[in-house]
Amino acid sequence: MLSKRVRQSKILDFVKERPVCSQEELLELLATTGIHVTQATLSRDIRDLGLVKSRGIYRRPAELSQPADLEVLRRSVKQFVLQSGLSGNILMIRTAPGNAHALGVVLDSARLPEVLGTVAGDDTVFALLRSPRMGKRMLRRIEDYLS
Numbered sequence: 001m002l003s004k005r006v007r008q009s010k011i012l013d014f015v016k017e018r019p020v021c022s023q024e025e026l027l028e029l030l031a032t033t034g035i036h037v038t039q040a041t042l043s044r045d046i047r048d049l050g051l052v053k054s055r056g057i058y059r060r061p062a063e064l065s066q067p068a069d070l071e072v073l074r075r076s077v078k079q080f081v082l083q084s085g086l087s088g089n090i091l092m093i094r095t096a097p098g099n100a101h102a103l104g105v106v107l108d109s110a111r112l113p114e115v116l117g118t119v120a121g122d123d124t125v126f127a128l129l130r131s132p133r134m135g136k137r138m139l140r141r142i143e144d145y146l147s
Contacts, residue, residue, distance in 0.1 A: 007035055008045050012060070019057045019113060019130055026058070056137075057113045069110045076106040077145035086139045091127040093142065100125045114138045 007030070014020055014029045023042055030037060037045075051058045080103045083094040095103055104120030107127060114134040118127045129135045 004045075007037065008049055010035060011042075011045055011051075012049060015051060015058050015060065019134070021056050021058075054113065059113065073106050073110045073112075074145045076103055077142055081142060081146060084139060084142045086132075086135045089129040089132050089135050091129055091135055091138055091142075093125040093127065095123050095125070097123045099123070112138070 010030060010033060011026065014026060020026050020029070023039060023046070026046075027037070027039065027042060030042075046058070049060070051060060053059075080095040080099040081093055082096060085092045093100075093103060100120040100123050104118040104125045107115060107118050107125065114129050114137060116128045116130060118125055120126075127138070129138055
């Protein structure tokens with residue numbers, strides 16, 4: 001049987017590498033590496049590691065966006081965004097000319113778990129998202145900020 005430290009280290013690796021949305025998913029990921037634990041043990045490990053669920057994804061508290069960053073994002077979306085659309089895991093955000101770079105910087109600094117990175121031109125930002133499902137979530141967030 002593997003030590004608690006090794007198991008918890010593997011849990012942290014999984015959470016850093018990919019979005020993990022449930023304990024069941026985490027149990028399956030551990031099983032692929034030959035680590036078999038009960039749900040109760042996994043719950044204790046999650047608590048001991050200080051993992052929290054933020055926007056449906058397990059994260060370490062240090063990785064969470066600061067509320068100020070999210071407020072800046074909300075204000076920037078209201079100020080700059082004219083149109084948005086989604087194709088798979090790529091979110092397109094249209095701004096007035098000259099504003100895309102500023103919005104891209106704000107999106108990157110918010111460190112949202114859905115966003116891998118952005119590319120900004122003069123009036124368009126493309127955000128690469130972790131999955132099409134997260135793309136839908138991100139598009140809803142943009143639309144919510146606009147309303």
